[in-house]
Amino acid sequence: MARTVITFGTFDVFHVGHLRMIExxxxxxxxxxxxxxxxxxxxxxxxxxxxxxxxxxxxxVAALKVVDEVFLEESLEAKRDYVRQHRADVLVMxxxxxxxFDELADVCEVVYLPRTPAISTTALIEKISGNA
Ligand code: C2G
Numbered sequence: 001m002a003r004t005v006i007t008f009g010t011f012d013v014f015h016v017g018h019l020r021m022i023e024x025x026x027x028x029x030x031x032x033x034x035x036x037x038x039x040x041x042x043x044x045x046x047x048x049x050x051x052x053x054x055x056x057x058x059x060x061v062a063a064l065k066v067v068d069e070v071f072l073e074e075s076l077e078a079k080r081d082y083v084r085q086h087r088a089d090v091l092v093m094x095x096x097x098x099x100x101f102d103e104l105a106d107v108c109e110v111v112y113l114p115r116t117p118a119i120s121t122t123a124l125i126e127k128i129s130g131n132a
Contacts, residue, residue: 029089
């Protein structure tokens with residue numbers, strides 16, 4: 001049976017670390033669904049607005065060859081609902097979230113993949129703004 005993989009992220013100032021995570025997630029199944037976190041969710045959780053708005057971030061992720069479907073992630077706590085709605089067999093998260101979603105193991109396989117070292121949206125913003 002075809003396996004559906006689901007993963008989540010803000011994907012702000014899209015970079016190669018994001019791309020590699022999405023490609024590795026896609027390789028774990030036949031269909032990849034990506035939850036792109038809403039501007040309001042970012043403001044609530046990180047205390048700042050993303051550089052690119054949610055419509056732009058959704059459009060960028062949706063345009064990737066390995067991505068089959070995107071949706072707006074409105075709440076970090078709704079992972080179980082999102083997994084069910086999208087009939088996901090595997091949840092993929094970066095290992096900065098390691099252990100945080102283990103409770104979903106009753107509805108899907110939960111996989112944490114290592115992040116690409118030495119690249120981040122925050123570091124890029126600092127570099128571009130001349131602070132690094
Ligand atoms: N990532 C990576 N390597 C990096 C940077 C990011 O592999 N150097 C991965 C993250 O681990 C994540 C994805 O790229 O799987 C998206 O990263 P972020 O946009 O930083 O995601 P985040 O804001 O942590 O997600 O439910 C989760 C929320 O959507 C928030």
